[in-house]
Amino acid sequence: MSVDAGSKAVSIRGVSKTFRTGTTALVDIDLEVEPGEFVSLIGPSGCGKSTVLRIVGDLVQPSAGSVLVNGKPAHRARLDHDYGIVFQDAVLYDWRTVAKNVSLPLEMLGWSRARRKARVEEMLELVELRGFESSRPWQLSGGMQQRVSIARALSFDPSLLLMDEPFGALDEMTRERLNLELLQIWEKAGSTVIFVTHSIPEAVFLSTRVVVMSSRPGRIADVIPVDLPRPRGVATREDTRFFELVTAVREALAAGRVEAPPRSLATGEVY
């Protein structure tokens, strides 16, 4: 392990994952994420994006390789509450009100009632959901639910945010609005984000780097740095550079896809 691994927010080295079912989800993944970076993972469905995220979060164990988060083994980082996670479906508990859902991680951290209350108010302010404190999750729209989920993930100030297609189930307009909100929150919080998506424009719009994955088995096909100026906004999406980068990502995705079938035909292996 090199000396500078400790200064990275996330350091993934030689990670492979074969599930007990025999599915090889990932082969030899290497990825270093700097503190404060916004890295998107993009790739065809089933290429192992969620698996990468869950390995970083110590929710799934890699079959080979190592993962450091803030210089610590992923397991230690999870116990230290180093990251917050957001899933595609908001995963809110129906038996808790919106406010209680946001305060769940704070309860787990043993915060006092008064401190929790103050923080929950602050977080709901941030995601523009004041007034919905005592609503039930199912009374909210999909976009609002996802904002609750983001507020919950940010509530305890984790240095790392893991987001697994958080806006995948939302309509295009809601998605673009939440993209903007997320960028503002990220710029304010200064945290590191690993963001899984299958939307090319979304990946380009948000990220400092886009990691393009190919499937069967999941590998990193390309890493595309995004040099669009910040702060990004509505105008960013009309920038010619934006379109160039979207095209670059699309081509990298296509290249990853073309490469796979001949390989499996040549080796005669069935993945």
Place this chain on the structure above:
Amino acid sequence: MSTIVEPVPSGLTRELGGRLRDWVPALVVFVLAIALWQGLTTAFHVQTFLLPKPSDIARSFWENKSALWSAGVYTLKEAAGGFVLGSGLGILAALLLARFRVVGAALMPFAIAANAIPIIAFAPITNNWFGLLNPFSKMAIAAVLCFFPTMVNTLRGLTSVHPSSIELMRSYAAGETAVFRHVRIPNSLPFMFTGLKISAVLSMIGAIVGEYFGGPTNALGVSILNDTQLFDFPRAWAGIVLASAFGLAFYGLVVLAEHFTTSWHPSARSFSGE
């Protein structure tokens, strides 16, 4: 198995919580049915031992009200005791089986097999074990009847949790106890109440049938049996009506508890006027 596992959410909370106006059609049907019963038994001179007139049943109930009522309360107490015991153990067993999956895997086949046993057939045996006059002999039958539906439904609720709900808790470094407290147990409540509602009905059946095999004279099952043997059919029917009313009231009590405990459930959304 499938008969005692019902999908949540049951619409019953909603029905019972509905406005009085929603009850009018059911009330009309009820009154019409009683009137029809009265009319037909009178018109065709149906003999009392076949089917007494509602008016005869009502009169007999009124004349024997204190004896019937105290017998009903006695039997209801047996049923309630069995319900608390059986369902309590059922919930406890479900928690253990959900917590220690190996134990669950080892015991579940037996639980399923035991569930197929017609438990009511044991009534004469428990009467022997605990004594005819001991209320515990009826409670035991009621308890065994309540155990399985509560256990199976609660277990299903404890284990049918979305994987990401658990992963979320893991991401907070939560241990098993916290996962149970914050996710599995709340998630199981609607399922558990499905089991408890079935059990409330079964416990009354268990107590009455247990009493048919013998018990103190101030028990409802014994009273009904004696009345039929003395050809006092209106009184026997009055006893049956009371047993039904108590069973229904018990069921309603569980539904009420369900309403207050799981008002957060999406099936309760009609209450908030959505």
